[in-house]
Amino acid sequence: xxxxxxxxxxxxxxxxxxxxxxxxxxxxxxxxxxxxxxxxxxxxxxxxxxxxxxxxxxxxxxxxxxxxxxxxxxxxxxxxxxxxxxxxxxxxxxxxxxxxxxxxxxxxxxxxxxxxxxxxxxxxxxxxxxxxxxxxxxxxxxxxxxxxxxxxxxxxxxxxxxxxxxxxxxxxxxxxxxxxxxxxxxxxx
Numbered sequence: 001x002x003x004x005x006x007x008x009x010x011x012x013x014x015x016x017x018x019x020x021x022x023x024x025x026x027x028x029x030x031x032x033x034x035x036x037x038x039x040x041x042x043x044x045x046x047x048x049x050x051x052x053x054x055x056x057x058x059x060x061x062x063x064x065x066x067x068x069x070x071x072x073x074x075x076x077x078x079x080x081x082x083x084x085x086x087x088x089x090x091x092x093x094x095x096x097x098x099x100x101x102x103x104x105x106x107x108x109x110x111x112x113x114x115x116x117x118x119x120x121x122x123x124x125x126x127x128x129x130x131x132x133x134x135x136x137x138x139x140x141x142x143x144x145x146x147x148x149x150x151x152x153x154x155x156x157x158x159x160x161x162x163x164x165x166x167x168x169x170x171x172x173x174x175x176x177x178x179x180x181x182x183x184x185x186x187x188x189x
Contacts (some may be wrong), residue, residue: 003060026050032182035090041097048072081104087116093125102138110151117187127177146181155183
């Protein structure tokens with residue numbers, strides 16, 4: 001999907017989807033975050049609008065321009081490098097992004113670079129129905145693969161949870177069903 005098309009797709013969200021994100025998803029995700037946070041793949045900036053002291057980055061210049069027009073801070077990620085200094089953030093969010101990347105190791109390395117030691121790294125991936133609904137998805141992550149991939153990149157697992165509720169049968173029935181892992185960058189590493 002081209003950048004302009006993806007921007008249009010994101011702007012076409014339903015009122016129910018917007019309500020879910022603002023009143024159920026983002027409050028739950030925010031419990032795991034504190035301080036200065038980076039939202040990687042920020043899309044149209046909904047998390048940035050919800051949570052103060054959150055900065056966005058995306059590869060799509062159309063979404064970044066829209067986020068900026070909302071008065072929020074967002075940057076374009078170019079050539080696989082996050083445009084921030086080392087240890088710049090207390091937390092990083094990667095929500096429904098990882099599954100789009102065949103080899104996420106370079107991005108995970110960049111997250112390690114910009115995340116302060118001990119900082120929270122919150123990763124969300126779609127369940128089976130959500131994964132099957134997008135032809136751009138490249139890797140399906142279940143809990144063991146997500147844990148293995150993130151530990152292989154040097155992160156330590158804190159916890160896992162599912163949204164909107166932890167009910168396994170929703171994995172194949174609800175597109176919005178997602179697995180979330182909370183990881184952290186080890187101190188002194």
